[in-house]
Amino acid sequence: MISSPANAPAPQDAPQDAAVELPGARRPRAAILITTLLLGVLSFQLNASMVTPALPQIGAHFGADAGAVAQVQSMFFLAGAISGPIMGRWSDFIGRRRALLLVLGVMALGTVLCLAAPSLTLLVIGRFLQGVSSAIFALAYIVLRENLDARAFGTSVGIIAAVNGGVAGFDGYAGGLMTEAFGFQSIFLVVLGLAAIAAVCIIRIVPGGRAANTGGGSMxxxxxxxxxxxxxxxxxxxxxxxxxxxxxxxxxxxxxxxxxxxxxxxxxxxxxxSPLIAVHHLRSRQVWTVIATTVLTLAGIFAIMNFTVVLLSQDGKNGFGLGASLSALLFLTPAALIGVFAAPLAGWLTGRVGWIRTLRIGTALSLACAVAAAFFADNQWAVLAAVAALGIFYNGFFLTSINGLSVLLSPKEAPGSLPGINGASFGTGASLGVVLVAPFAGLGTQGGYAVALWISVGITAAALLVSLLVPAPDADAAA
Incomplete structure (x- = not known):
């Protein structure tokens, strides 16, 4: 699908907040633009997922304990939480292309530092710089909104969201193989090469200019x-x-x-x-409901998929007694793989039934999956089925719709603010959910796992209630 030229009359379903471009500039073809942004998103995602299996080797290389090595990941995600709101809003003033290139440049600098780091401290600093690239997700969604029509935007958000949890679960496996064969530094070489390719494509494909409606303000x-x-x-x-x-x-x-x-x-x-985001917007339904839905859903579902079920599946006494690799293959890979196909489908569905309805379907059915996992916590195959179904309703429907809504409901004078803040909410919600269930799941008892799962059910139910308050964007009228 080809969107209309920037200097042509906008079709009825075209985005209204397009970026200011040079006279005569044309928007890129949808497929080329999506592919370009996918390269940038993957440069971040591989940094997050491929390094995980390399953590033991990193600790052995620098003679560090597990607590010290944990900073390799924690600082990476902390930088991501900080950079999202800042870069999303700053891009309103400097332009999306410049912002994308800036975060890729900072990530490249951090990657070089990781490659040459003589100590764990410098490696952690490099990882912090790499984490800035998390802002690529928010920037990608904004670029898609400003350059594609309403229906193409929905599908494209689904495609980008499909890699939010990794490359169908195989990127972590590839990271482990590369670490064993060539050392953990090889992962950073791959990421650096991918970032360079992404930067070249962004320069050639992503339109320049800054956002409209900023009123000539400053960051x-x-x-x-x-x-x-x-x-x-x-x-x-x-x-x-x-x-x-x-x-x-x-x-x-x-x-x-x-x-x-x-x-x-x-x-x-x-x-x-020209604030980062006006206080009256923080109090408005179109902003706080999106943020609260994200935090609560992540707190509920992330804790189930990535913490409680992982412990339960590997517990030889009161759980399923699986090894680490088999546990990941059965309980992590299916949901990630299913999400790769479900997210684009969810994006396509938003153009038919609307963003709000897709969000509520995803949240409600994610809650149903959580309830099923809690009810049948002692049945390995029932839990497996429930977690796999979350690949459709959470990885697919929820993540696609909430990311799209963060763009569509962002204040007109600050189109980059809500996507950035919502991006930071993902890490906050995930951390909160794990903290709340850890005291119970960590007991290693059947009762403890059950309580942890029901706590997640309660949090997800609260997320569903808040999602009912999220206002419908203008795009839903067309749907």
């Missing part, structure tokens, strides 16, 4: 700084509270920092003519 760096402090304090509060206790001195200090940073952020936003 709100004070708001960005306070929001970053808030996200850092919140992240460390969750991790510290779960390990040292919620009433421990470090946890309370981080909680105080979290609250203070949020108050400072709100105060700064009220004074800015």
């Amino acid at each position: 709100d760096w004070w708001g960005a700084a306070f929001l970053s402090v808030f996200l850092v304090c919140l992240s460390y509060f969750v991790s510290t509270g779960s390990s040292a206790g919620w009433t421990s001195v470090p946890a309370l200090a981080l909680l105080a920092g979290t609250v203070a940073a949020f108050i400072a952020f709100c105060a700064a936003e009220k004074r800015r003519s």
